[in-house]
Amino acid sequence: MSALLNLLRIKGSTIMFLVMGSLVGALFFKAVAKDPGYILLAHGKHTFETSLLVGVLVIILLACAGYWLVVMLRRLLRLQWFRSNHNRLTTDGLIALAQGDWSNAEKLLAKAARGNDVPLINYLTAAQAAHEQGREDERDNYLRLAHETTKGADAAVSLTKARLQYQSGHWEECLATLMKLSREPKSPSYPYVVKMLSKVYLELEDWESLRELLPAMKKHKLVSQDEFGRLARACYEGKLKRALRGETDADRQRNLKDAWHQVPKKFHTEPSLVKIYADALIAADAPVDAERVITDLLRKNWDDGLVQVYGRISGGDVEKQFLWCENWLKERPNNPMLLLTMGRLSLQRKDWEGAKGYFEASLRSRKSAQAYGELGRLLSHLGDHQASNEHFQSGLALIAERLPDLPMPNPE
Secondary structure: OHHHHHHHOOOHHHHHHHHHHHHHHHHHHHHHHHOOOEEEEEEOOEEEEEEHHHHHHHHHHHHHHHHHHHHHHHHHHHHHHHHHHHHHHHHHHHHHHHOOOHHHHHHHHHHHHOOOOOOHHHHHHHHHHHHHOOOHHHHHHHHHHHHHHOOOOHHHHHHHHHHHHHHHOOHHHHHHHHHHHOOOOOOOOHHHHHHHHHHHHHHHOOHHHHHHHHHHHHHOOOOOHHHHHHHHHHHHHHHHHHHHHOOOHHHHHHHHHHHHHHOOHHHHHOHHHHHHHHHHHHHOOOHHHHHHHHHHHHOOOOOHHHHHHHOOOOOOOHHHHHHHHHHHHHHOOOOHHHHHHHHHHHHHOOOHHHHHHHHHHHHHHOOOHHHHHHHHHHHHHOOOHHHHHHHHHHHHHHHHOOOOOOOOOOOO
């Protein structure tokens, strides 16, 4: 029944051709049966003789072979043109992508992918173009097509997906994609996965995971020595800041000390790291520990930033602090930050005249808003309001130097 239906769907001209061919074939074979005849071909001294039936069959075979060759040649030419056209579309799409013409790039690359034997590049770059337009559904569809049409491209597709997620600021989604890739440490793409993971951990401020990743980064030499040091410092700085999240001062002090012990010894002499640790100790009401940490480093490695923190410590052994500052002042008699710190320590000692002298000496060495502010506040409490206002105005003027020149109302 199905064969009959298929026959009914054949064109009428085709049926007529088959009927006429059958009749001609039947008549031909009937004639050959009565008189087979022969064909003789002669060229010079060479002759070729065969029966009429074999000759006709040879001619038919030659005609079919010729027709087949013509058809194949046309198909090859058409395929060559087809590939050339899609290669041109791919090239135009890549140029549009480089020029930021995202819409046109997506259109050209997607169109060329449908006729490309290896459409991976087309789909991945089309996904990039769709991503730049905020078309996340189309982006994910192109990534799916790249995965389905190219065997063994799982890592390339996943890495592209992770990059696009990172560019979008979808840190958690990017992390999930990268974690799947990180399960194959022998993969050629593993070093790049590790590098991307470090960037995501930085954005998420996941300092513990970043710290665990540092050995792999060092092993694969993914960053320069300076960049590795910067990442390590950022990791330990973040851990120290996070240690302040305890409910009580005792909890915070314990968390801080634990975090500091996890910091490698070579970073214990980093002024920026020690400054964060000391600031955190002060915030956790551990002035004695803060004083000890800063003193130990300043004895070996001077840093103005640490000296400034040293002057903000209250509740410790102020006489001991002041004595250390006097010793340092012999080596640095005109250091403005040290003089400012000694003025602040003098305030804790209730030596008002001494504090006033140190603040003035700091300003003679270098004018700063902090020194003007401290001196103005001290003079205000000493009753010299005019001089106090003048110093406050001078400090404000230093800050105002960074403000743009804008219209102001006239005083009434």
